[in-house]
Amino acid sequence: MRSAANVAVIGSGISGAVCASMLASKGVSVTVFESGRGPGGRMSSRRENLEDGKELYFDHGAPYFTVNHQEVAGVVRSWEARGFVAEWKEKFGSFDRNTGEFLDLDKEGTTTKYVGVPGMNSICKALCLEPGVEARFGVTVGKMDWLHDRSSWSLTGLGGQDLGHFDGVVASDKNISSSRFTGVTGRPPPLDVALFPELSMMSQDIPVHPCFALMLAFSEPLTSVPIKGFSFKNSEVLSWAFCDSSKPGRRCLPDNSESWTLHSTAEYAARVIAESGLRKPSNDALAKVAEELFQEFQGSVYNVPRPYFMKAHRWGSAFPAVAIGVEDKCLWDKNTKLAICGDFCTSPNIEGAILSGIRAASKILGSLNILSGM
Template sequence: MRPRKRPAVPRLRPPYRATPLLRRARFQASSRREASSHDLRRRESRRHWWRNFGRRVRVAPRRARRGRDALRLRPRRRRAHGAAEVLDQLTHCNCRVLTDRLQFFGGIGGRREVMEDGTELRFDHGAPYFTVTNDEVAQVVGGWEARGIVAEWKAMFACFDRATGKFTDFEKEGSTKKYVGVPGMNSICKSLCSEDGVVAKFGVTVGKMDWLQDRSSWSLASLDGKDLGNFDYVVATDKNVGSPRFSGLTGRPPPLDLSLFPRLSVMVQDIPVRPCFALMVAFSEPLAMVPVHGFSFNNSDSLSWAFCDSSKPGRACVPPNRQSWVLHSTAEYASKVINHIGPRKPSVDALAKVAEELFREFQATGLSIPQPIFMKAHRWGGAFPAIAIGGDDKCVWDKSMKLAICGDFCASPSIEGAVLSAMRGASKIMGCLNCPSGL
């Protein structure tokens, strides 16, 4: 039996008007036929518009048609400005976030080195691991662990007494859960920067931040004077945003003129820091006389910690028996060197001299340390804050200027402190946008 042919729905031309009955017939006929791509885009755009009606936002249809919510914070073209630590919460608030950092040269942390034979080496020359005690941060880290971004480093730690030449205070494996990024510590920031709706820019240094009172927004410019646009909110994660230390590093005034913001100047003008030098070394064979994967130093004038970087989960060494270690200097040693060579970026010769001095101290432990196949030093001039300025809020927040200052220097000098500070700063912004907080 041949199927019945549906009657064609008459289409009227202007100046005639379709009656309600004809409009209903047209809708039924259009719903029966397969929707075109144009129809799908229109429906999706309308759905987004009605869902966000009254929230002073508008839809970016090009992103919406790809199945993602891309909402502007205000009808005019502005964006929230933040760093990687606050992206996860802000993207859950359906806000389009452009990420940048006041001093973010080149990329996202980590260190990649290439030997003369072409072998590639990777080092976590900053924070070797992190622990979690706060319940809020534990929930976030649990999500990272489930996604394979971080993993537990089941390593044994101890303390080495330089005077006696013996290991003491052995820490049992698993007594304190230590997390590391997989395959590197920079995996956490990389994952946050790859979230939907996030635009990450590298190699751009914010050189000037101007508050536009009449527009209630921020105008940002790069260090070379290039206009970076206007933004509703600014999240600063660099402790030198208003510090004279920025001038010592770049030869230019700090991005934020604290003379215009007296309340902030008391808190963020000059945050004391503890400098450090990191020594990255690689050996062709394991250190047989070192029974642990990490240890601190007692009675050493120049070394504070040593970590076997290649023992972390997700690290690969070629050949398999090769070991890579990262050594951290004491703050006293680093301060003495920086006072001698100045605050600017150290020269290659200066770093080579530091590497030789630190490695000699490592060999002087009597642990039969062989000659390395690779050795290089790196300076952390102000990576480790000496105080926390955030108080109970764990961040510095100015609602009238829509400015949040977050970082480990606001909560505690650790990765956990940085994450907690970022979560509190993101919650402040989401409260202004009437978005639910939490992940």
């Protein structure tokens, strides 16, 4: 069957993956380019191989998500029916570092919490495997050129390789036009927004809140902790803790193990990054952060033993601090069929990113005169 058009989606986080799957379901031929080794972006999952051959899995990015918007709820229900999303039924609460007490044990447990199954990245993985979507991992788009004479986009990889020509492009990362891209890669950003007046919102760097995630595996369950997810009150270092292994459909852990992921506060992460810079942190720097976060956990929560596995991960841009596409939920340049989507266009969470991806797909489909209903 001849495809309606040929569209590139840059990024396989949830906004890009949702957009790609929606376009492909309407007959558009979609190529997803993703810098990372696999799909998911900030919804990634991590496999750690231990020396004894055992494997551990962590959701080291977003641990779960909630849904309020009707349009997103419909999409999530369809994923639940297909088996790669499930409800995480555990109760959440908070922990006061000053008193050492767990609080609000019921209050934070009332909203339905969803997770990907068997990992948070399963959703993006499934969407990138849909018919009509070709996903290319480990490929960073280094340059995007609009060719007036051909009315198409030409994409080039970071290493200079030709990635092809496309009728439209969806870029799902705020760094596509920002100096942050340059700060990390040492190269100019892929898109020169000065050439696209409709995208003037992208001409300034979007402020972000960073976060460190600490992955922990204990040889026995943490019996002194009465809940499987809690926020910290009165800690300058830790913000949240989640028991990964209590999520539905997780792969079995060795023996009686329990795995947890802790999140630092944005202030702690910003302080560390100000000292060490934007470039990828060294293993030594990450080991130091891991020890500091764990000390805070062990020093505040009663009776936490030493874990047999512990590793930190840095999220330099965990959460956008502002939303720039509020009305349309994405940015759109109709002359060049260029959509920009992601949580930074809506709200700093998975629901916001899903909504933005849906709206970006609708813009592209509208420009091709294809109805966008899912």
